[in-house]
Amino acid sequence: MVERYVMSIDQGTNSTRCILFDHQGRLVTVAQREHQQHFPRPGWVEHDALEIWRNLRRVVPEALSDGGVAADEVAAIGIANQRETTVLWDRRTGTPVGRAIVWQDTRTAPLVDDLRERPGDEFFLERCGLPPSTYFSALRIRWLFDHDDGLRQRAQDGEVLFGTIESWLIWNLTGGADGGLHITDPTNASRTMLMNIRTLTWDTELLDFFGVPRPMLPEIRSSAETYGEARTLLPGVRITAALGDQQAALFGQTCFSPGEAKCTYGTGSFLLLNTGNEMVRSRHGLLTTVAYKIDDQPTVYALEGSIAVTGSLVQWFRDRLGLISSAPEIETLARTVEDNGGCYIVPAFSGLFAPRWRSDARGVIVGLTSYITSGHLARAVLEATGWQTREVVDAMNADSSVPLKELKVDGGMTADNLLMQFVADVLGVPVVRPMVAETVSLGAAYAAGLAAGYWSDLEVLRRNWHRAAQWLPDMDSAHREEEYDNWQRAVERSLGWIRPPGSR
Amino acid sequence: MAGPVQSIERAAAILRLLAGGPRRLGLGEVAASLGLAKGTAHGILRTLQHVDFVEQDAATGKYQLGAALLHLGTSYLDVNELRSRSINWADALAARSGEAVRLGTPLEGKVLVVHHVFRPDDTLQTLDVGSLLPLHASSLGKVLLAFGAAPLEAALEAGLETYTRHTLTTAEQLGRALTEIRELGWAAEIQEMSMGEAGLASPIRGLGGLVVGAIGLSGPVERICDGQGRPRPSLITLLREAARAISRDLGAARW
Numbered sequence: 186m187v188e189r190y191v192m193s194i195d196q197g198t199n200s201t202r203c204i205l206f207d208h209q210g211r212l213v214t215v216a217q218r219e220h221q222q223h224f225p226r227p228g229w230v231e232h233d234a235l236e237i238w239r240n241l242r243r244v245v246p247e248a249l250s251d252g253g254v255a256a257d258e259v260a261a262i263g264i265a266n267q268r269e270t271t272v273l274w275d276r277r278t279g280t281p282v283g284r285a286i287v288w289q290d291t292r293t294a295p296l297v298d299d300l301r302e303r304p305g306d307e308f309f310l311e312r313c314g315l316p317p318s319t320y321f322s323a324l325r326i327r328w329l330f331d332h333d334d335g336l337r338q339r340a341q342d343g344e345v346l347f348g349t350i351e352s353w354l355i356w357n358l359t360g361g362a363d364g365g366l367h368i369t370d371p372t373n374a375s376r377t378m379l380m381n382i383r384t385l386t387w388d389t390e391l392l393d394f395f396g397v398p399r400p401m402l403p404e405i406r407s408s409a410e411t412y413g414e415a416r417t418l419l420p421g422v423r424i425t426a427a428l429g430d431q432q433a434a435l436f437g438q439t440c441f442s443p444g445e446a447k448c449t450y451g452t453g454s455f456l457l458l459n460t461g462n463e464m465v466r467s468r469h470g471l472l473t474t475v476a477y478k479i480d481d482q483p484t485v486y487a488l489e490g491s492i493a494v495t496g497s498l499v500q501w502f503r504d505r506l507g508l509i510s511s512a513p514e515i516e517t518l519a520r521t522v523e524d525n526g527g528c529y530i531v532p533a534f535s536g537l538f539a540p541r542w543r544s545d546a547r548g549v550i551v552g553l554t555s556y557i558t559s560g561h562l563a564r565a566v567l568e569a570t571g572w573q574t575r576e577v578v579d580a581m582n583a584d585s586s587v588p589l590k591e592l593k594v595d596g597g598m599t600a601d602n603l604l605m606q607f608v609a610d611v612l613g614v615p616v617v618r619p620m621v622a623e624t625v626s627l628g629a630a631y632a633a634g635l636a637a638g639y640w641s642d643l644e645v646l647r648r649n650w651h652r653a654a655q656w657l658p659d660m661d662s663a664h665r666e667e668e669y670d671n672w673q674r675a676v677e678r679s680l681g682w683i684r685p686p687g688s689r
Numbered sequence: 690m691a692g693p694v695q696s697i698e699r700a701a702a703i704l705r706l707l708a709g710g711p712r713r714l715g716l717g718e719v720a721a722s723l724g725l726a727k728g729t730a731h732g733i734l735r736t737l738q739h740v741d742f743v744e745q746d747a748a749t750g751k752y753q754l755g756a757a758l759l760h761l762g763t764s765y766l767d768v769n770e771l772r773s774r775s776i777n778w779a780d781a782l783a784a785r786s787g788e789a790v791r792l793g794t795p796l797e798g799k800v801l802v803v804h805h806v807f808r809p810d811d812t813l814q815t816l817d818v819g820s821l822l823p824l825h826a827s828s829l830g831k832v833l834l835a836f837g838a839a840p841l842e843a844a845l846e847a848g849l850e851t852y853t854r855h856t857l858t859t860a861e862q863l864g865r866a867l868t869e870i871r872e873l874g875w876a877a878e879i880q881e882m883s884m885g886e887a888g889l890a891s892p893i894r895g896l897g898g899l900v901v902g903a904i905g906l907s908g909p910v911e912r913i914c915d916g917q918g919r920p921r922p923s924l925i926t927l928l929r930e931a932a933r934a935i936s937r938d939l940g941a942a943r944w
Binding site: 215 | 767768770772777780781785805806816818819
């Protein structure tokens with residue numbers, strides 16, 4: 186049978202998706218299943234890793250049967266995943282140790298304060314390119330050790346394994362307790378605070394510092410190479426790529442050259458700028474991260490501006506406030522009014538990420554008057570995403586010699602025309618959406634297909650990219666600056682809300 | 690002619706019952722009031738809930754009329770949601786056909802363009818989401834007219850404006866065209882709005898097969914049509930596949 190498709194698995198914060206792509210990088214079929222978000226305490230966010238694995242077991246056959254595709258028509262499997270989310274599991278039984286702690290979870294905030302104090306940001310930036318934040322995995326492992334006696338010993342003895350979601354899924358796909366591969370890739374490992382950003386190996390000093398035993402860690406392989414064959418679901422099909430979802434999106438947008446950037450609008454939003462083989466240290470609050478590593482080729486790096494809450498603000502508006510019944514309706518509601526009515530929402534639900542990195546911030550709604558309607562709130566929800574993008578782009582322009590001339594966007598929120606126009610308005614540059622909005626999945630497929638020889642080189646992939654839509658800036662610059670100033674004053678009011686224990 | 694459908698009569702009775710009183714009713718009360726077996730009543734209530742005509746209180750499990758009943762005359766599918774649910778398939782259609790793709794819904798005697806995907810040749814194109822097209826002179830509009838999503842009478846009363854010498858400007862011409870569209874399941878518009886341009890469109894169906902919008906592709910007539918001036922069958926196949934995929938996604942069972 187001719188291998189006609191590449192399968193992409195996108196294990197995201199809200200759902201698990203399986204998409205098949207053809208040679209032209211066109212979407213053939215898609216199956217998707219959401220999993221439950223657990224919020225056991227304020228600031229805590231958890232997933233059930235077994236539920237995620239069960240969902241994958243459902244969406245893979247569903248995608249195949251919807252597309253009328255047989256397993257032997259699949260050339261390779263690529264995986265993209267929510268990053269930093271931390272799973273610990275028992276090597277012998279395959280049972281997770283508690284729920285996975287999700288990247289948005291802020292339970293490690295007190296630890297972050299200590300680390301920034303001593304040994305200080307520089308110690309970490311020097312080694313892993315990241316400042317201490319509740320965002321990254323190592324702090325969660327440390328927290329779990331601190332709250333479960335005996336866990337560290339079991340990890341030391343090799344009984345308990347650590348992984349981000351791709352490790353967990355690959356381990357299960359390749360046999361689980363019966364010899365499953367325990368591996369990760371540099372894009373995911375670069376988000377743990379445990380990998381040396383230069384050598385792409387686990388950093389002994391960081392492991393010692395966090396007290397993480399080496400036997401629990403996955404082996405770091407390239408982002409695209411043949412890892413092994415699946416032994417369940419698609420027995421015999423090669424797994425040939427794993428990338429953190431944001432790096433996958435950069436790859437799917439074919440941002441292969443230094444200076445090319447994209448922003449993915451999902452639960453959070455993430456702007457990544459390819460910096461080539463050069464590792465750039467940000468002076469303006471961006472993260473240095475691995476963009477991808479293909480086989481044994483040189484590592485490609487990126488600068489990243491991570492925004493914690495964008496699409497999840499719309500979900501909150503829908504699920505917790507109940508002002509809309511589906512996410513896209515936010516645009517309908519927002520269009521019932523002309524402007525924000527003077528209202529601003531700063532969604533610092535998990536503190537603020539790039540470029541401010543303030544874990545002491547919490548969400549605020551400012552400018553409330555009797556005039557404000559749900560329509561104004563809906564505007565403020567969408568505008569929060571626009572202004573957060575602006576802050577990250579400003580940081581990127583300050584770090585880079587060449588200012589951004591155009592922003593490539595992707596992700597579910599790009600279906601929102603009002604938002605995309607607003608992003609173009611506040612950035613003052615064109616915003617461009619490619620023909621495949623599912624670039625996370627596409628990027629994982631591209632990497633997998635490259636490693637499997639399904640595609641020959643990056644140029645072939647580049648030719649698959651086409652512009653599907655473009656929004657041009659159309660806002661008076663005085664008005665833009667006034668609004669930006671209002672936004673920044675709103676942000677000021679979100680800072681410092683969380684006080685260290687005992688400071689009152 | 691067949692007799693009345695019993696389950697629809699019963700569904701109507703349940704709606705009347707729920708509309709009659711101020712409070713929510715439990716399954717037992719509904720079944721007892723109408724003399725139905727609980728299983729029968731439950732099946733009907735669940736179906737009514739599925740189409741949003743009935744809502745169930747999460748805490749008590751009791752039933753009341755659904756908000757959708759109050760808005761029966763307006764579209765039940767938000768246009769922004771329609772775009773969101775269609776975006777992957779519209780992209781794939783543009784990529785495969787090589788032509789620009791648009792989605793349309795009816796708005797006050799016109800077609801509102803709710804989504805637009807550029808022709809994938811990376812030339813300069815302008816997003817025209819929010820613009821309006823004539824019902825009788827666009828393939829999207831003809832689909833909406835043919836499948837009852839936009840009222841024909843209103844369009845005729847407003848008058849069929851002439852755009853080119855190919856525009857259908859009489860009720861007879863338009864009526865014949867709509868009959869054909871219903872038989873074929875797709876519509877073509879060949880130089881009826883502007884010379885040199887053509888378009889094809891197919892209906893997007895929601896729950897129960899109700900047409901909620903149309904998806905179409907358009908471009909220069911020589912690319913949309915073959916040497917004999919007939920729409921290219923390969924484009925029609927791609928278009929109908931995309932329309933079916935979106936309809937399936939929206940819960941239309943058979944398409």
